Amino acid sequence: MHLSVTIPEAASASGIITFKIAVSYQETIDDEPTSTNTVFRNFQQIQWLHSKLCTAFPNMILPPLPDAPNQALINDLDHVENKRLQVERFLCKLASRPEIVDHPDMQYFLSNEMTHLDVIDTRRGTLGFGFLNQIMKPNYERGFRIFRPSEAVEENEQEEFQRRQMYILMLENHFSLVVEGINAVVEQREALGNVLSQFGDIAIDSLHSKYRMGPGTKIDNRERHKRFDAEMQQFAIMLDDLQYINRRQGKAEIFRFGDVFLEYKDMLESIKHVMNNRTEKLAEYVRLVKKRNKRRDKTEKLKLKMSETTPEIQAAIAEETKATENVEAEKKVFGSCQKNLTQELVRFEREKAKDFRKALNEFVEIQIHFEKEKFSLLKKTLDGFRGNLTESNFARKSPSLTNVPVTSRPIHSGANFGLSDMDSDDDAFESEGLENEEHDEQPHPAVSQPFGLGLVSENYDPLNG
Numbered sequence: 214m215h216l217s218v219t220i221p222e223a224a225s226a227s228g229i230i231t232f233k234i235a236v237s238y239q240e241t242i243d244d245e246p247t248s249t250n251t252v253f254r255n256f257q258q259i260q261w262l263h264s265k266l267c268t269a270f271p272n273m274i275l276p277p278l279p280d281a282p283n284q285a286l287i288n289d290l291d292h293v294e295n296k297r298l299q300v301e302r303f304l305c306k307l308a309s310r311p312e313i314v315d316h317p318d319m320q321y322f323l324s325n326e327m328t329h330l331d332v333i334d335t336r337r338g339t340l341g342f343g344f345l346n347q348i349m350k351p352n353y354e355r356g357f358r359i360f361r362p363s364e365a366v367e368e369n370e371q372e373e374f375q376r377r378q379m380y381i382l383m384l385e386n387h388f389s390l391v392v393e394g395i396n397a398v399v400e401q402r403e404a405l406g407n408v409l410s411q412f413g414d415i416a417i418d419s420l421h422s423k424y425r426m427g428p429g430t431k432i433d434n435r436e437r438h439k440r441f442d443a444e445m446q447q448f449a450i451m452l453d454d455l456q457y458i459n460r461r462q463g464k465a466e467i468f469r470f471g472d473v474f475l476e477y478k479d480m481l482e483s484i485k486h487v488m489n490n491r492t493e494k495l496a497e498y499v500r501l502v503k504k505r506n507k508r509r510d511k512t513e514k515l516k517l518k519m520s521e522t523t524p525e526i527q528a529a530i531a532e533e534t535k536a537t538e539n540v541e542a543e544k545k546v547f548g549s550c551q552k553n554l555t556q557e558l559v560r561f562e563r564e565k566a567k568d569f570r571k572a573l574n575e576f577v578e579i580q581i582h583f584e585k586e587k588f589s590l591l592k593k594t595l596d597g598f599r600g601n602l603t604e605s606n607f608a609r610k611s612p613s614l615t616n617v618p619v620t621s622r623p624i625h626s627g628a629n630f631g632l633s634d635m636d637s638d639d640d641a642f643e644s645e646g647l648e649n650e651e652h653d654e655q656p657h658p659a660v661s662q663p664f665g666l667g668l669v670s671e672n673y674d675p676l677n678g
Contacts, residue, residue, distance in 0.1 A: 214238055214308045218301035220293060221253075229255050230282050230293060232300055236323050252323060256281055257332040259300060264333055265318040266307070272487055272550065273313075274557045276306040277479035295468050302476065306564070355382060356485040358492045362499045364506070368548050369495065374488075377558065381484055388478035395471040399463035406456030413452035417445050444598055451594040455587060462583040469579060473572040477565060484561065491554050494547045501543050505536040 215237040220230065236250045263278040279299035286292035307313050321327055353359065357378050362369065512529040519526060 214314055216301070216304045216308050218297055218304060220297050228284060228287055230287065230296060231255055232259070232297065234304065234323070250323065250325075252325065252327070254322070254327075255329070256296075256300075258322070258327065258329070259303070261332050262307075262318065262322045266313060266316070269316060269318065270312070272490055272553050272557075273310070274480065274483045274487055274561055276303050277476060277483065279303055279476075291464055295472070298468055299472060299476070302473075309564075355385075356482065357382075358489045360492050360496050362495060364499050364502050366495075366498055366502055367544065368551065369498075370551065374491070374551075378488065381481055381488070385478060385481050388474050388481075391474045392471055392478065395466060395474070399466060399471075402459045402463045406459035409452040409459075410456040413449035416452075417449050420445055447594050447597045451590055454590050458583055458586050458590070462579065465579045465583070466576065470572050470576040473568055477568070480561075484558070487554055487557055491547075491550050494543075494550045498540075498543045498547045501536065501540045505533065505540045508533040508536045 217235045217237075219233045219235070221233050232254050234252050234254055236252070238249075260278060260281075263275070266275060279296065282296050283292060307319065313319050321331075362371070508529065512526065512533050515523075515526045515529050521527075521530075
């Protein structure tokens with residue numbers, strides 16, 4: 214069985230997200246699907262299925278139920294997509310277990326007979342004995358029931374069981390740290406995007422051409438104003454786009470990578486439940502062994518006082534025999550529970566390795582995809598700057614500027630914003646007629662032109678300087 218979950222258009226228009234579940238049946242993995250069925254389910258129906266399966270399979274590690282959709286974010290496309298991914302992973306994990314697929318509740322959930330009335334009644338009443346639960350509550354530590362058997366019983370691998378408990382607690386701590394680390398990285402990336410956007414706005418406000426090049430009444434300054442303002446606009450737009458890309462990258466990392474760790478962290482609660490069932494079976498097994506030992510001691514004492522043919526001894530022997538039978542029956546139940554726990558943990562480790570490998574591959578693809586987008590954006594902005602430089606070269610060769618003399622002063626770096634050069638160019642422009650009369654010299658072949666925040670030559674390369 215293969216499941217895929219989609220959300221039709223306007224599925225959340227009524228305030229409830231409707232999931233479209235496409236079910237494909239195939240004989241083997243390599244075969245093509247023989248039949249396909251499509252059903253529509255809401256979150257309350259998925260919650261009903263999870264409740265039924267938890268009751269039917271108490272000794273099985275089940276995936277955790279995703280959180281209910283937030284009604285305040287029902288129109289947020291990112292929130293809806295996040296819920297779709299969580300529900301799809303949840304149902305795919307259920308479909309990977311043949312025992313669950315063949316269960317009547319699962320078959321009913323995937324059939325067309327299920328109605329919108331099949332939901333959990335959250336208003337169900339409970340018995341008013343909560344105070345007794347607090348008084349008689351067993352000893353628990355971080356979700357595990359603590360039980361130390363006072364009797365040595367057969368098939369009790371208690372040391373191995375305690376090592377598994379420590380391993381689960383370490384996994385829980387490790388998953389929590391990973392999720393916190395991913396959230397911290399995403400928050401820092403979003404903060405960086407906000408800073409970039411603010412920096413673009415400040416650059417436009419503070420580096421406007423009228424603050425650096427005068428009022429722009431002269432013909433050469435007017436062209437510089439246009440080029441400079443265009444470059445500042447491209448620069449600010451690039452920073453805004455980087456902010457958007459960082460935000461999308463953070464959400465993709467959480468949806469595809471962080472949520473997988475969070476789901477496995479929540480799945481550890483199901484593992485604790487299965488291990489606590491094993492502890493309860495052990496406690497019952499030990500109790501019956503104690504009872505059997507008491508019956509045996511009573512029978513031995515009576516045999517020392519009277520004959521075995523007396524009714525008291527026969528009754529004691531019958532009680533001992535019945536207690537021994539109960540011990541053997543409970544021994545089989547405990548052994549089966551312990552074996553089932555081992556199989557479930559092995560399956561959990563196998564599924565965890567597969568899902569983490571898939572999530573890590575998707576994480577790498579996300580990083581490559583968004584880094585390519587950032588590189589493409591930077592390259593596009595650089596090409597725009599080079600386009601402005603090409604326009605400046607055409608402007609330099611126009612008749613109105615070809616006869617402008619240039620003194621043999623050195624070209625200043627962009628760190629000085631080219632202010633001294635610009636002022637000198639203005640002086641040269643005003644004294645154009647006087648210098649042409651006194652000096653008969655040709656314009657320098659490498660006339661300085663503005664680019665970005667400084668002056669560059671016509672052979673300037675923005676990448677290599």
